[in-house]
Amino acid sequence: MSVKQHHLSLKFLEFFLKNLIAFEDQENLAGDFAEMYDRISHQKGKTRALCWYVTQVFKFLPSYFKNYSHWSLTMIFNYLKIALRNIKKYMTYSFINITGLAIGMACVILILLFIQDELSYDRFHEKADRIYRVVDSFDVPGGFERDFAFTSAPFAPTLKQDFPEVEDAVRLLTRRHMVTYDDKKYFEDFLFYADASVFNIFTFPLVAGNPETALAASNTIVISESTALKYFGKDDAMNKTLNINDQDYLVTGIMKNMPKNSHFYAQLFASMKTFEKDPELQELYFQTWARHEFYTYLLLHENYSPEDLQAKLPAFIEKYAAQEIKTILGGSLSSRLQPLKSIHLHSHLQMEINPNGDIKYVAIFSVIALFILLIACVNFINLATARSVNRSKEVGLRKVVGASRYQLIQQFLGESLFFTLFALFLALILIVLALPLFNSLTGKEIEMNNLTNFILLGSIGLLIVFVGLISGSYPAFFVSRYQPADALKKTVNISSGKSYLRKGLVIFQFTLSIILFIATAVVLDQLDFLRNRKLGFNKEHVVVVPIRSNSIRKNAEAIKAELRQNPNIISGTITIGVPGGIVAGDAIRLVTEEGKKTLTLRMIYTDHDYVKTMGMEIVEGRDLSKEMSTDASEAFLINEAAVRELQLENPLATQVEWGGSDYDYGIEKKGRVIGVVKDFQFQSLRDAISPLIIHVWSQNTFVFALRIQPDDISSTLAFIENKWKELDPAHPFEYSFMDETFDRLYRSEEKLSNIFSIFSMLAIFIAALGLFGLALFMVEQRTKEIGVRKVLGASVGSIFALLSKEFAILVLLANIFAWPTAYLLMQKWLQNFAYRVPMEPWLFVLAAVLAFVIALVTVSFQAMKAALANPVESLRYE
Amino acid sequence: MKSLTRKEELIMLSILNLKNDAYLIAIVDHLKKVTGKKVSLTSVHIPLSRLEKSELIASNYGEATAVRGGRRKKIYKITNLGLEALEEHKRVSDILWENYLEY
Numbered sequence: 004m005s006v007k008q009h010h011l012s013l014k015f016l017e018f019f020l021k022n023l024i025a026f027e028d029q030e031n032l033a034g035d036f037a038e039m040y041d042r043i044s045h046q047k048g049k050t051r052a053l054c055w056y057v058t059q060v061f062k063f064l065p066s067y068f069k070n071y072s073h074w075s076l077t078m079i080f081n082y083l084k085i086a087l088r089n090i091k092k093y094m095t096y097s098f099i100n101i102t103g104l105a106i107g108m109a110c111v112i113l114i115l116l117f118i119q120d121e122l123s124y125d126r127f128h129e130k131a132d133r134i135y136r137v138v139d140s141f142d143v144p145g146g147f148e149r150d151f152a153f154t155s156a157p158f159a160p161t162l163k164q165d166f167p168e169v170e171d172a173v174r175l176l177t178r179r180h181m182v183t184y185d186d187k188k189y190f191e192d193f194l195f196y197a198d199a200s201v202f203n204i205f206t207f208p209l210v211a212g213n214p215e216t217a218l219a220a221s222n223t224i225v226i227s228e229s230t231a232l233k234y235f236g237k238d239d240a241m242n243k244t245l246n247i248n249d250q251d252y253l254v255t256g257i258m259k260n261m262p263k264n265s266h267f268y269a270q271l272f273a274s275m276k277t278f279e280k281d282p283e284l285q286e287l288y289f290q291t292w293a294r295h296e297f298y299t300y301l302l303l304h305e306n307y308s309p310e311d312l313q314a315k316l317p318a319f320i321e322k323y324a325a326q327e328i329k330t331i332l333g334g335s336l337s338s339r340l341q342p343l344k345s346i347h348l349h350s351h352l353q354m355e356i357n358p359n360g361d362i363k364y365v366a367i368f369s370v371i372a373l374f375i376l377l378i379a380c381v382n383f384i385n386l387a388t389a390r391s392v393n394r395s396k397e398v399g400l401r402k403v404v405g406a407s408r409y410q411l412i413q414q415f416l417g418e419s420l421f422f423t424l425f426a427l428f429l430a431l432i433l434i435v436l437a438l439p440l441f442n443s444l445t446g447k448e449i450e451m452n453n454l455t456n457f458i459l460l461g462s463i464g465l466l467i468v469f470v471g472l473i474s475g476s477y478p479a480f481f482v483s484r485y486q487p488a489d490a491l492k493k494t495v496n497i498s499s500g501k502s503y504l505r506k507g508l509v510i511f512q513f514t515l516s517i518i519l520f521i522a523t524a525v526v527l528d529q530l531d532f533l534r535n536r537k538l539g540f541n542k543e544h545v546v547v548v549p550i551r552s553n554s555i556r557k558n559a560e561a562i563k564a565e566l567r568q569n570p571n572i573i574s575g576t577i578t579i580g581v582p583g584g585i586v587a588g589d590a591i592r593l594v595t596e597e598g599k600k601t602l603t604l605r606m607i608y609t610d611h612d613y614v615k616t617m618g619m620e621i622v623e624g625r626d627l628s629k630e631m632s633t634d635a636s637e638a639f640l641i642n643e644a645a646v647r648e649l650q651l652e653n654p655l656a657t658q659v660e661w662g663g664s665d666y667d668y669g670i671e672k673k674g675r676v677i678g679v680v681k682d683f684q685f686q687s688l689r690d691a692i693s694p695l696i697i698h699v700w701s702q703n704t705f706v707f708a709l710r711i712q713p714d715d716i717s718s719t720l721a722f723i724e725n726k727w728k729e730l731d732p733a734h735p736f737e738y739s740f741m742d743e744t745f746d747r748l749y750r751s752e753e754k755l756s757n758i759f760s761i762f763s764m765l766a767i768f769i770a771a772l773g774l775f776g777l778a779l780f781m782v783e784q785r786t787k788e789i790g791v792r793k794v795l796g797a798s799v800g801s802i803f804a805l806l807s808k809e810f811a812i813l814v815l816l817a818n819i820f821a822w823p824t825a826y827l828l829m830q831k832w833l834q835n836f837a838y839r840v841p842m843e844p845w846l847f848v849l850a851a852v853l854a855f856v857i858a859l860v861t862v863s864f865q866a867m868k869a870a871l872a873n874p875v876e877s878l879r880y881e
Numbered sequence: 882m883k884s885l886t887r888k889e890e891l892i893m894l895s896i897l898n899l900k901n902d903a904y905l906i907a908i909v910d911h912l913k914k915v916t917g918k919k920v921s922l923t924s925v926h927i928p929l930s931r932l933e934k935s936e937l938i939a940s941n942y943g944e945a946t947a948v949r950g951g952r953r954k955k956i957y958k959i960t961n962l963g964l965e966a967l968e969e970h971k972r973v974s975d976i977l978w979e980n981y982l983e984y
Contacts, residue, residue: 028930030955031942031953033950034949034952034953035906037952059922063923
């Protein structure tokens with residue numbers, strides 16, 4: 004070591020040592036150490052001396068820490084005392100700060116809970132990482148939707164047989180059937196037919212029965228604990244028999260109730276074998292590659308990647324399915340694999356088992372929560388900055404007594420952290436109160452103890468630090484810079500620079516609030532637009548009764564005649580589904596002048612009275628009619644979209660051939676188009692109307708739709724119910740109204756609009772609260788000025804204008820920033836819809852006026868108080 | 882009155898012995914010489930600050946030397962309170978020591 008290096012390290016050590024010892028000892032101790040070092044280096048050499056010095060430094064550490072903690076504790080108590088005194092002294096400000104922060108944090112934590120719940124879907128399966136769903140993508144002419152969440156029955160067994168990477172495969176088939184035990188009859192919404200492998204692939208623990216063999220035999224069923232309780236009460240459900248569709252099923256297993264955070268929810272798994280064994284069904288479902296109705300899940304081996312398997316799928320389809328699909332549907336099929344864990348948030352295909360969540364909404368909610376939090380933080384910063392003048396004396400005094408800037412920063416940041424913690428406490432109370440409302444808005448079942456999650460607690464911790472630091476940063480870094488002499492002389496004033504910052508922050512707050520407001524208005528407007536758009540049919544006053552027995556289907560005409568005896572029932576029809584419900588899709592062959600063309604269209608099976616009952620309009624040709632005896636066997640109706648899409652120049656001359664529903668390749672029905680029905684909205688308005696064909700076919704009808712008179716609905720319903728009990732005594736009577744079913748298509752938009760409304764109200768409330776605080780402060784600061792003005796003859800009105808003007812300008816400025824942002828954001832959202840409401844300019848003006856009025860009302864309360872005050876009072880102030 | 886520890890007693894007596902040059906290193910040297918054992922700076926410094934805090938000793942600053950990097954010495958002396966404490970300490974010790982030879 005060179006002399007120079009030596010000297011440097013000595014200097015460094017000395018610096019280090021000095022920091023460890025109390026200030027008053029620094030000089031002489033450093034001297035003592037230098038002397039000792041000198042002596043040792045003379046006796047034993049420099050290196051030894053240096054080593055000695057290092058050990059001395061370490062020896063000082065314990066006493067250093069003891070000292071340090073003693074004094075910092077003392078200071079912390081002092082800071083706490085001052086903070087509490089400040090809260091008490093400025094009650095209004097503290098209230099505004101803490102309430103705002105508490106609401107903001109409650110919003111963020113609720114959203115965190117929501118996101119956590121959304122992300123937790125399907126994670127409970129032990130093998131979740133290796134499970135994939137096989138989904139369809141059709142490419143067929145005719146404008147038929149392309150992507151489906153299911154596939155055909157042979158996929159699962161054939162994939163498992165052909166590919167070593169597929170460890171296991173399962174098919175699920177959902178059916179709404181009535182389940183009977185003794186006198187107990189229920190329609191089960193959560194009944195699935197499943198292969199035996201369902202318990203190997205998914206993690207559904209059985210409390211009784213063997214998971215490997217439970218569904219291996221035909222006519223077996225596994226039910227959940229709550230279902231067992233429903234049918235068998237306290238008796239042991241094992242080996243009892245449930246009846247479904249005239250088949251007996253032996254209960255071979257009882258599973259734990261499924262968690263709700265699963266993309267499908269099952270209460271009963273009946274064995275697929277039962278289905279497969281039936282020779283008729285065998286042919287109809289299991290031997291064809293073209294009947295797509297089976298949700299198919301694969302469990303892949305650990306060492307294989309899904310991409311490789313997916314790459315092999317086209318060849319697989321070519322080998323087995325392509326020919327049949329070409330013949331029957333007139334197009335081609337491609338399949339892909341969907342990871343189980345991404346289904347809930349990313350999959351939006353046709354015929355999902357349940358409507359899934361949407362990653363977009365997760366993102367939107369997060370942004371809103373962040374907005375609200377920022378608005379609350381801005382309140383805190385603004386009021387703290389404004390009040391920093393009041394605290395300049397304290398800062399000055401602390402500095403005089405020896406506080407370093409660093410200590411002051413610590414104090415102010417600590418204070419805002421303290422505020423934040425207090426707000427968190429209030430936020431938790433708010434969450435407990437708001438959780439039921441939030442659950443009903445989002446349709447979730449979130450509980451308070453979802454909070455006891457490591458990641459969630461961590462993020463709340465981060466949240467507190469973030470909010471505390473952001474909110475406390477301004478006073479901490481700027482106020483602590485005051486020169487003590489200035490601060491004590493009270494010459495420190497709200498300089499223009501600081502007031503720019505404050506104004507900027509107010510503008511920022513109101514910009515966010517106005518954006519939220521406009522967004523809410525647009526969402527509500529669009530929803531209203533969708534609900535009230537001309538649908539092409541009359542959705543009001545149609546009662547829909549599901550058909551459960553074949554005799555109703557066969558005697559539909561007689562039943563209709565009988566029902567019409569009641570003058571309140573106008574007409575009735577049997578159909579596959581009403582608009583907003585099920586619509587089939589099937590292949591037809593069009594015969595035009597150019598030749599034959601196979602394509603797949605949306606199809607409605609019904610009787611002669613569909614168009615009449617639904618209140619639709621025929622634009623060309625004529626409606627189906629009972630008077631024409633051939634209509635049942637050879638007439639078709641198409642919609643305008645079909646005319647457009649298929650480019651039919653003379654639609655009424657078009658010949659149609661249809662293969663029927665059982666997929667034998669013969670022609671079931673041959674005829675021509677007799678009429679064109681005006682486009683009507685049979686699906687969600689998010690999608691454009693696709694081509695559709697309607698014809699008489701009673702076999703695939705599932706509902707009886709009845710148009711009734713708007714008055715005395717309850718007695719009409721009672722009449723229908725009585726009639727139905729005579730017609731079908733075996734099944735409980737169920738009904739729904741068509742408008743309700745139709746409106747359900749927009750439930751996710753409705754949820755969104757509800758949440759938007761509440762959050763934007765909260766945002767505006769918090770911003771107004773902040774403005775109120777600022778106005779209060781400003782009036783306090785200008786008490787004397789107002790007094791002098793009044794003495795000199797200023798009117799109440801002019802003082803009011805003086806005080807309100809400033810804030811009014813800020814709010815107007817905020818509009819300038821908010822309008823384009825809101826416009827762009829909402830335009831993007833509206834693009835999700837095929838039919839969108841135009842964004843009206845008055846909506847933006849309304850937002851501006853509303854923000855303006857809210858600001859004015861908030862400020863004017865203070866302004867009026869100041870303007871009306873007796874000048875004697877205000878001049879005596881201090 | 883607070884009773885003295887052995888270390889404090891030794892340090893205070895050293896200060897008395899060293900008269901006007903009782904600064905940290907001198908005290909350490911003196912103790913080394915008397916006890917014949919290693920004595921570290923910290924082990925003396927800490928009782929010194931404690932004694933000073935309880936006003937049994939007082940200090941003032943002496944001359945600065947080149948070897949000390951131009952820094953002054955802190956020179957300790959016993960206060961009246963310190964003297965009283967030492968006397969009390971000696972009285973108690975003497976009583977206790979009186980008949981130790983009889984064993």
